[in-house]
Amino acid sequence: MATNEAAAPLRILILDDEPIVCKRLKPAFQKLGHTVETFTDSGQALARLGEAVFDLVITDLKMEGADGLQILNGAKASSPATQVIVITGFATLETAKESYRKGAFDFVAKPFKLRDILDCVKRIEDRRRDLPADSGS
């Protein structure tokens, strides 16, 4: 059962006001079989989070309108099981701490290597695979 769940593709929402980030992340996850929706407008992304449940949200931190922490809150409010990765080009210890405090799975500073974020998602998949076993024990 756990194996089946782990093999299921993830539903991923990517939000960054710089289209290049969405453009480059999307095919990398599609290549691994995941379903990906991308947004460059945080308001639209928040609205989408109210409509559908995502397994993973990857969001920029600093944006016009709702910022990454508001997106994090919105994602968790919509589905507590949703994991959130915060990416930012203005990384400070404080913003990282706050992201973790609010339940972010990881905090990645831009520029980052694609491999870094793929590894991060791999850890999320591993955790999803392990969770049923843990809860059963």
Next chain:
Amino acid sequence: MDTVSALRQWWRGLEADKRTARQEIDFWRLQALFNNFKRILLLNNAILEDMAKMERALGGEYIFDRAFLESSVSGIAHRVHHVVYSLNALTGNRHVDLYDRYQDIRTLLDDILANNIRALADEAVLPLRAIGWEHEPLVGMDLVCLAALPASSQIVPVDGLAVTQEGIRALALVDSDHADSNHADSNHADTGRGLRLAEARIALRGQLRQLAAAHPGVPVAVVASRIDEDESPLQEMGSFLLSPDRDRPEVSLVRLDSPGDAVAERMVLVDPEPGRAEEEDEEGESGAAELLLHGLERIVQLVGEIPTADGPQPVHCVLFVHPQPPPVLAGTIHTRPLPGNPLAAEDGLVIEIASLPEAPGDCFLLRRTHPFELLRSHIAARPAGHRFADGRPASAASMEQPHLGRGSALVDPGLLRDLAESAMLLERFFGAPLEIRWQLENDGACRIARLRPLACEADPGLVTGAAELDETAIVCQGGQTGQSGVGAGPVVHVDEATDPETFPAGAVAVARYASPNLTPILQRAAALVTEFGSAAGHLSTVARELRLPSIFGLSDALDLLPPGTAVTVDGGETTVYGGIVEAMLRLDAMDMELTPQDREYRMLRRLLRFILPLRLLDPQRPDFTAENCRSFHDIIHFCHERAVEELAHFQERRPGLDTLRTRPLELDLPLDIRVLDVGGGIQPGADFRLRPDRIESAPFVAFLEGLTDPRARNSEAPSLGLRDILAGMPHSMGLLAAPADTLGTNLAIVGSEYLNLSLRLGYHFSVVDAYLGEDISRNYVYFRFVGGLADPERRGRRARFVAKVLAAMEFKTSVKGDLVVARLKLMEPDLLRAALLALGALTAFTRQQDTNMRSEADLAQRFAIFAAGFLLPFGAQELWEAGDEAS
């Protein structure tokens, strides 16, 4: 003590205090100077790291946005400014003009970040062959890619020229009511606008004259493209055919892309002063050029503005102008099949041969990877009486080549493969699927005339692709991304000895070392894998220039990837898969990661043009000046060389240093060396008279070890004759006339990782300036050696001996008479330590050796002895043996 004595004593004490205070201030100044030098090294290092990161970002390894570009430029610029400041502090403001160069470059970078590419504009017209990536903002990516083709492909582009954005802007100044050149020139002659127009016309006339001379009487095709749209950087605005009349001063202009009747916009322009042009040359090229110029100006009027709600607005266009003889055959290539193409049941590259409207053309589907096999074809039967585009009846072709008949293909498989190879190269350069126009001309050559992005939808079978990937075996994984992207083909092992001509185009090159000598092979390869080398190396930069998928530092690649095996290389993921994985190639072509289609890619590449290239290489050349610095890399290299040069002559330029708090070094040699510590060069608490074991300076320790090595002492008595002494007199007198401190005292200025040593041994004068730490990028040695009593021939021989030793250690060496200057940079600490030890030994070894070097055999023998003792860490076994044989 009487009052006078007390006063004297007080006065002496005061003077002594003053002297001590002055010495201390001098010492602080000295420390400040060395701190400046150290700062230059540190800053240069940080700048080079940032530059490398920016350059690697171009290869697609990092995901970044505009903020990264802004912060990178800001950080690098800040540090470069600091380097310039530090050099001026070190040299007493002898390089203040560097601030101007810094500011010029900084302004250009800020303009690029603000998307103000006008700052980059200069030439109004460029022949295609002269176009490089630096011209991309002026001419667009399609022409850059076309111009890059001849270096890598059998098929070349047409001979043409580009009227750049700057040229269009200038030609747009022509008053449409007074379109004749003389009127317009005189109308604006006294204004800046008029000057720009006049200059653009002169440049354009010159290029058109050359075109007309090379292709007399041939019509000229003109394609106008818009290149100022950020999100879709290449839009065709119109295509035209200009045909100058050879008998009358007329040129006809036909718009080819207008809907409906192709000749609806046919116009005849009349040259107002035909006689003037005819007078210039009898061949008529000037006349033709003048007519073509009129035609181009008319085209600029037609396409240079677009209607908007706020009235007509100028658009940034580029014209590509090329001779257009009636082709024997012409057609298109789609690097991906368009939906609806009957051959496109499977993925591939489609080559179509255009035909007359009443006759269907031939169509071929080829594989997109080497060896570009033909997958499917559709050969149309030619109707009876069919004529080719050049008017030749089809039956004539079958008479010339009896195997041809109705239904035979018009092009042979070899040409199809060549076309496919060129098309895939262009797609890789461009970073997106393309439509490519080609034509077979009367001279038998097939040429590419044009390319533009192919509008094709994303592949709906992406998930299917993912399933195929799951089943694909990974052969090896690791190393660093040189350039992201996917390439596939058979493995070919290569090394420096591989003849690039023998490398099959489209194969995957696998090498042990990332040698720069592999560059020509990269132009033919589909991907590159090396066992050693890094993504910051030269070959990696070349791979990024060519957008060649590449992995550097992948262990055991040669063993894991045997020759002939078909593999697929994913540069971005540093993974090699077994077989040709079509799904990966398909995914890659649809979403080619970071490509020239992305605004950030283009901006990064424009920025790097003013940051990365190092053109100012040789400090010995007269053009090695601040004025000639054209990039930040030039500036920091200039500063580094000038800083090293300053320190190399430091003791000569600042007499009186030995009055500072120097300490005598106790050596078992008849040599008086004074040591001045500027921080961490001597153990704390060491006696005033220093023993060598109390020295902490890493480069000085290594040098002294060599200097005092018994093997470096020459037991053989020097063979010195009166002739030698007389011959040496003027030279040694010159040396003696030098500032006293260069001869009187041997002074070593030391820090924990730094050494600046001026040393006289016998009649030899040497300077060593070195930095030796754990950080390779900061390590260097500067070595200068001069002097010696002997006749010029023997002194020259000694200089060659020294140069030979230095060359064995891979120093960059120059020899002028008996002056040897050598530099070594970017060395591993252990190897640099060995080099400094060898330099110490060399300094002792060469003492009076010139007097013993009576012949070339002597030189070889002494080199063999020295190599056996001190050059083995540099792999000098073979040199030593060679020297042995020679002796």
